[in-house]
Amino acid sequence: MTEKKVALTTLGCKVNQYESAALEELFRRRGYQVVDFDSLADVYIINTCTVTRIGDRKSRQLIRRASRINPEAVVAVTGCYAQTAPDEVLEVEGVDVVVGAGHRADIVELVEGVVKGHQVKAVDDIAHCRHFEELPGESHQGRVRAFLKIQEGCENYCAYCIIPYARGPLRSRAPENVLAGVRNLVESGFKEIVLTGIHTGAYGREKSDGVGLVRLLESLANIPDLVRLRLSSLEPNDITPELLELMAAGPPFCRHLHIPLQSGDNDILRIMGRRYDTDFFRNLLAKIRNKIPEVGITTDVMVGFPGEGDEHFRQTCAFVKEMQFSALHVFKYSPRRGTPAANFPGQVDPRVKEKRSRELIAIGHRLARSFAAQYLGKTVSVLVEQAVEYPPAGLTKDVFEGLTDNYVRVFFTAQEKWKGQLANVKITALSGTGLQGRII
Structure with missing residues (x-):
């Protein structure tokens, strides 16, 4: 019997990367060979992102590419675009099955049950989901740094963000399962493990057992032979003195925090629905640097949010320079259907967004070089x-x-x-x- 082949491609964040690795493992366990996405395969999986309209467009392009490579293949679409707009995804020529956030563990069965010409939509209302979906994420074949998802969902509902609608409410992986996952990865030889989530800093918040992020990290730090443990993005309000005290103790904790800023102007932060101002952010970074010397602090900054004028943007540029980030991820605001900001007045011209994006990227480049330069000769x-x-x-x-x-x-x-x-x-x-x- 010829071994069936599956090809996966991933758009978006580290959580998506983790989930794609888990989907690969599900198919391997059923006897499939995982091949490159541009290869001839029996099944194509597109793990989508919907943070911006560009993500939606790229997702549709990848669906069409899969159909061109092998018109007879089963094409399955999952991820945030599939969850928030399943009917729109089904309209793209070539799609056989759309797999929502609550059905990823069933993806092999869904794919194998496809009859060409009869589309399947396995998507539920994520707002009612209360359990953490366990996926086999400890294989990471061919990789050096391992991602481990510990948390799902977000309830911040920032004005611009589609993710709470795509990922649902807060759900945390059981501490014993996180510990087992990290142990497995360490025993497999991984030197660095990155803990990921949609709102990682909210780990355990929806539960009554008292195990939050700090208690979880304290347990993980005691695992023998764990060399590096890195945290993915943390909201400013989630970085507590207890967390900094733990990280300051040194290995296995990496001296790196990714803290989304989004804007350096207080008016824009307020309209965005962010839960801090620039004074809070400034004081937080001072505390972090006081506790953790040489810490790398990276961030996300959005340009072109509705109502952002030239002065707001100048304030953002000045604040970014003052904060001396070690790297910037700059992205242009993209209206997302169903979010409040999509209907805000003062939508910014795309050409202005592009100009501001280029300017901020250049600032980020200079800041990154400045941070790296401290290690010359060391x-x-x-x-x-x-x-x-x-x-x-x-x-x-x-x-x-x-x-x-x-x-x-x-x-x-x-x-x-x-x-x-x-x-x-x-x-x-x-x-x-x-x-x-x-x-x-």
Whole structure:
């Protein structure tokens, strides 16, 4: 019997990456071979993102690409776009099955039950979901850094954001399952584990057992041979003195926090429905840096939110510079159907959004280089991830890349045996927003 082939592609966040790895594992367990998305396959899975209209468009393009590669294949669509607009997804030519957030564990059965020409919609109202969907996420074949999802859902309902509607209310993975997952990954040889979630800082908040994020992290820190533990995005209000005290104790906790800012103007923050102002954010970063020297603080900033004028944008640029972030993720506001901001007055011209985006990206580039420059001539510990197809100037062959614990990318010459290992790298030069060096 010929082994069936499945191909997956993923758009969006680290949570989506984790979920795609879990879906791959579900198919492997049923005897499928996982192949590249551009290869001939029997099944194509598109794990979508709907944070912006660009994400929706890319999702539709990938669906059509799969249908062109093999018109006879089963095409399944999951992810946030599938959850929030399943009927719209079904209208895209080639779609056989739409899989909502509560049915991902059943995806193999849904795919194998497809009869071409008869579409299937397995999507429920996520607002009523109260359980954390367990997926087999401890395989991560071929990867060096492992993602582990510990939390699902968000109840912040920021004015611009579709995610609470796509992901539903807060649900947390049972602490014993998180501990087991981390142990499995450590035993599999992973040196760095990234804890992910939609609202990671709200871990355990909906439960009455008293196990919040800090207590969970205290338990994880005691796992033998856990080298690095990284937290994904945390809301400013979720970073407590207790969390900082724990992180300041050192390994296994990475000296890195991703804290979404969104805007550096208080009027815009208020209209967005964010739950802090710039004074709160400024004081928070001062506390973090006081507790954790050399901490890398990365952020998200949105441009072109309705009502954002030139002065609001100038305030944001000035605040970003003042905060000295180690990296910026800049994105343009995109109206999402069903969110309050989609109907706000003062929608910003796309050309203005593009101009502001380019300006802020340039600021972010300078800040990242400034942060990286502190390591010139020093030795840093780097987790070796993968070979680089197109090496930066100054390096020619056998070039690998990896990350420091405070999230600076480093390029260096190495052998394949270093992959997945921690290496001491003497830094010799800047390289874009990262660094170059040599293993010592």
